[in-house]
Amino acid sequence: MRILSAPLLPLLVTFIPPHVTRAQTTSVVLPFRRTFSLSVSASPIILSLPAQNEPYWLSVALCGAILPYPRFFVSNESDVTLPGPGGVQGSQTGEELNLDEGLITYRAQMSSGGALAIWPSSGAGANWTIDVAAIQDDFPTHRRLSQLPLLGDTSATRALIFSPPFFTRETQEPIFPNYTFQDAIPSVPPIPSSAEPNTTLLLFPTANANATVWLTNSACALTSKLGGVMTTTATRTVYRDSSGWRRQWFVDGLSASTNYTAYVIENNAQVSGPSYLRTKSDSFPCPLAHSIPYCPEVSYAVPLPAPPGSATSYTDDNIPQDIKA
Template sequence: MLLPRTLLCLAQAWLVLADTQLVLNQLQTFSATTSPLTYSLPASSDPVSVSVALCSYQKSTTPRFFVSNGSVTTPGPDDLGEGDVFEIELDDYSLGSVTVQVASAGVLAVYNAADMSFEVGVSDEGPLHQVLDEVPLFSDSTANQVLMFSPPFSPSNMSSPSYPNYTLPAANQTFPPEPTSPPDYSLFIAATTSSAFMTLPRTGCAFRGSASNVGQFLTSSRSEGLWLRDTDGWRWQWFVNGLVPMTNYTAYAVKNESQVAGPVYFATKSPAFACPIVYGIPFCPSIGYAAPVGNNDPGTGVSAGELPSAFTENLLSGLSNFTTMLTTIACGRDLYSPLVTCADCQAAYRNWLCIVSLPRCAEYASPTSSSTTAASSTSTMLGQGAQEPLITPTPALAMQNASNPRNPSLPPFAENYTAVLPCLEVCHAADRACPPFLGFQCPLPQYTAGQSYGVGFVDTGEEGVVGGGLTGAGTDQWGNVWCNGPGVV
């Protein structure tokens, strides 16, 4: 007769100690006032991930989180020897998680979190709080603007042409249908050295809570929508105004409010930098950088409809003629390679034609800058926290006469500018993907390639040697830009 009464007392004690019920697959935010605080875990037939994120913290205290899925009603440090008590350890982002089986009852206990706020998520589909492997993509910046992309999240689903109806995309191509349920992404940007940012947890709830009341924070008020930049897949695109010239910035993207991607670092250019950012061009989807194209409203950048008609018509005509010549072979039936197709050739040629047709503006490093403070007025700036290579390479820059543009179909720019040359690998990609009869060839590294391309950054620069270049990529997540071409994400 004593057993039922004992069980009833244990159940009542559990309800008193853990009077807040956590909801499965939902984020919940709490502010601690006492220690410990306890929360009931929802029961599930599948293992559940209990994750936490600090939304604020005090330097003087270190919060600790313990989970029990057994008989321990208030798990704590003294219970870690028990088989059903686990501690959630926070990482450098102030995120942590543990996966347990909660068949009937479980509890989360929080210690040393007075005057702090934190977010809890319990999910049967993996941790709601985590650091993503991929980072946002820094595209380019001006003195007070930046163009950025989220990590890719959905394949393009662009159907490949097949014989006998082997139809390649039109020169002025259209995108396939957008994904119907894209994940929610938010972009958060802060001045890297701002004291408010340096003392903030790197979590979604911390970013959301600080963006509106910390002066050094900026968030894009709206996304520019979905964009299919390359074969990696769909991304969210942001064009952000209001940055300060010659300033280091750190950016994070937060997926579904709690999954953190980043950081990436970049620096804005000097106030004298005049080139606007060109982006949102369907026939050149990879273009997203500052270029010598005049526009009436510097705050909006330059989109496809604002490009000079002579430039657009010349590029589309060239791509159409190339496609016509390419399809003189029986694409899809007469294979010229076991690895690539006519569609691969056209895509590589499109990318090459767009990059060489539209120069990318840059700046030479300021004489007073240093590799540790991030030369803000250069396209090769090292953001704070950058992994500086043993030898900092000199980027492929060339001074350009505004009255004599590299592309004659572009009108003269308002002033002379500096261009960062295309990576030689952009040319090599088209050469490798296209059939030999087209006669597409790239200049040789040991002869004239350096006059028009950045050589030795991605590949070694030696004939026939692929890989092993000085930087391994044209750009990286630390804001370095050595040549205009393939980047690391």
């Protein structure tokens, strides 16, 4: 009998397809979102997809860079209940879906139903965590947002960062002959509570990016890798400009003269970023000013002495009265 050399053994272990036993099926009812754990020795995860006259979005986010990645197969035929790779006992024909930096989005056309199967890959050193969603909407639940986080400014150890706008107020432009000027302090109606997403800022040294971030389209992967980088933050929702409402973060505890990368996560599913910023040197003297209602776009370093007391920035509460006047 021929004995395989040691370098070939891992390859053999990796590419032998699993034997299908006791596969569990989850029925999907729209809207659907659930997190699954898949071990290397488990049967595939099977989702029975609903029949719909109109197309809907299926999205999958891989929550960790455990190599080799699992494989994803979909079928839009009701009689194909276990799409999968060829040569595996029990699997049927299906379309393989490929991860794009940790994310799959698929426009499902399921007039008679279908199935999504997630197959483990042999040789992985840990379990995979997978976030799956299905929704009949204009956009998938998991996606990369087109707009980036916005930098206000930085000091040596602090930064002002804004999320992309998530709600825009409809405004009526004045027309001839009746021109009405805006008040000195703009009157902004409150944002509907249903319009404000759950937002999280992830900020980390850019030097660590290549070693830390692989699955940059996956919100859960970014959060699990990068959570807790910042030491102190203060957040508020602001109507900064005509683009609409944003989430504002005042970040403290950064390192001077350091490049940082920022991502914003919305609803634990949508990814905005990356945006890049650099803190000033230790000798930079100017504090940051922000949250001034009569100048909502002020979010930058100002040539003033250090803020009074224990304050770390200037806001409407402590900015000098002669500047207000």
